[in-house]
Amino acid sequence: MDLIGIVHFHDEPVVRIKSEGYYPETVDLNDLSVRREERETSSALVRGIAEGFSLAGLNIGGFDVYITSEVPRGSGLSSSAAFEILIGTIINYGYNSGNVDAVTLAHIGQYAENVYFGKKSGLMDQAASSVGGLVFMDFFDPENPVIKNHNFDFEEYGYTICITDTKGSHSDLSDEYSRVAKEMTAVAKELGCDYLRDADEEEFYRQIPRLRGVCSDRAVLRAMHFFDDNRRAKQESEALSSRNTAEFLRLVKESGDSSANLLQNLFSAKRPDEQNIPIALALSKHILGEGCAVRVHGGGFAGTIQAIIPTDLTETYVNEMERLFGKDSCCKLKIRSEGGAKLL
Helix, strand or coil: CCEEEEEEECCCCEEEEEECCCCCEEEECCCCCCCHHHCCCHHHHHHHHHHHHHHCCCCCCCEEEEEEECCCCCCCCCHHHHHHHHHHHHHHHHHCCCCCCHHHHHHHHHHHHHHHHCCCCCCHHHHHHHHCCEEEEECCCCCCCEEEEECCCHHHHCEEEEEEECCCCCCCCHHHHHHHHHHHHHHHHHCCCCCHHHCCHHHHHHHHHHHHHHCCHHHHHHHHHHHHHHHHHHHHHHHHHCCCHHHHHHHHHHHHHHHHHHHCCCCCCCCCCCCHHHHHHHHHHHHHCCCCEEEEECCCCCCEEEEEEEHHHHHHHHHHHHHHHCCCCEEEECCCCCCCCCCC
16 A cells, blocks of 8 residues: 655745645644644654654755555554655655665654654554565664565465455554553563563563562563564564465464454453454454464554455455445555655
8 A cells, every 4th residue: 555745845944735635734844843732643743754854964845745645544554654754755855865764764753653743653663664565673772673674475375465444543542552562561670671572581471470469460461472472573584584375374373363362452442342353353264264364453452454365265355344344445455665765
């Protein structure tokens, strides 16, 4: 899914944005202060990205942009990260000769989202949008993440990736995402570390009886998911490198089950009656049976699911999902090899 901007650069210190289907927005680049009233808006992201470029000693300048998008807002398809990388790419090519690397653009996008937009996201969505392709990322050193690109086309191996928008919005779930990090951090602190990445897994399991007395049971379960999924990410990368699709699909299914049972991010605790994602996953498994992988996509709690399915089942699957969630709710996804780019 693409996010495309048609740009006109000018000498005014102003950014004017018209996104298809939304009201125009204007950002004065002479004032890059954080504005509380702009929280969770496109203007906040633009202002934050401009400030991120300035803090990095890079150039900024004005432009007008008309944006068209296939990425539904609040659907879990990293729409905010895609927007951040689009704006960063415009400023990069318009005022910095395209010399800003993908990782720096990702950091600037994360800064804008954390400080200006008000969402405490990590770097993964921004890095995926800026680098492009199917990538393995290791954030042990967040300032210098290890990124490995896999030149892998599922269609060559007889599979199609489908994304289904279950019509639940991510737009008011920032506190749900924040609790995941807070709970994992609480467990890490009890183990004498700032982050679970630095904790000893065996010691964690030895300490579970004590941890249950000072942390919530959900925090302990989420820590279990962290240790397991950290390991699985490396295994998935190795499976792709060796072109072992069966092992990769097994690991994706295992990770999805862990998200449901341990991470517990399939629906919002604030709205337990709304369980679009669990219904979508259950229906997908009923339709597809074995030989495929389905799981929650993105940060969860609402939004989308991902299915990697045999190509000959695609039409049946799309029809059934759209029967439940509406026309155009299920689409085939093509992973392009390039992230943010100048087209003309």
